[in-house]
Amino acid sequence: MKQSTDLTGFWRFREEFDDGEDLGEARLFQNGKNLSGHLVFKEMIPGEPSMFIRTKLTGKIENGKVHLNETSVIVLSEGHGDYVPEERTGLLNAMGQIVGSGEDRQGVHGVFVLERIL
Numbered sequence: 001m002k003q004s005t006d007l008t009g010f011w012r013f014r015e016e017f018d019d020g021e022d023l024g025e026a027r028l029f030q031n032g033k034n035l036s037g038h039l040v041f042k043e044m045i046p047g048e049p050s051m052f053i054r055t056k057l058t059g060k061i062e063n064g065k066v067h068l069n070e071t072s073v074i075v076l077s078e079g080h081g082d083y084v085p086e087e088r089t090g091l092l093n094a095m096g097q098i099v100g101s102g103e104d105r106q107g108v109h110g111v112f113v114l115e116r117i118l
Contacts (some may be wrong), residue, residue: 005092007028007030007035007061007066007098009117010026010027011026012025013025013113014112015110016110017108018108021044022044022053023041023044024039024053025039025040026038033062034059035060035061036059038054038057052075052077053073053075054076055073056073057069065091066088066098067087068089068090069087070085071085072085088112097114097115099113099114
């Protein structure tokens with residue numbers, strides 16, 4: 001199947017996971033089936049200080065299925081805990097959103113939506 005949608009651009013990011021929520025923005029670049037970029041977001045867990053995080057992304061898209069892996073992480077806020085990198089898999093839906101689920105290396109699960117901004 002020929003891939004006709006280019007995911008290059010800016011995306012609004014929202015993820016709900018076992019203990020909290022992430023809100024932020026992603027910048028994706030697509031070259032053929034390969035994806036790269038970064039994700040900057042605020043992680044909010046009730047009862048804990050919020051963390052601001054920047055991750056580097058790599059991945060691929062095949063037949064409308066999007067795979068994104070966080071390959072490096074920088075915690076931008078001082079004095080906060082560690083962030084565990086996550087792998088996410090989603091589908092490109094008819095509204096142009098990427099909707100799916102993820103799991104970090106500690107087994108914490110989440111569901112996410114990426115909506116194109118530009």
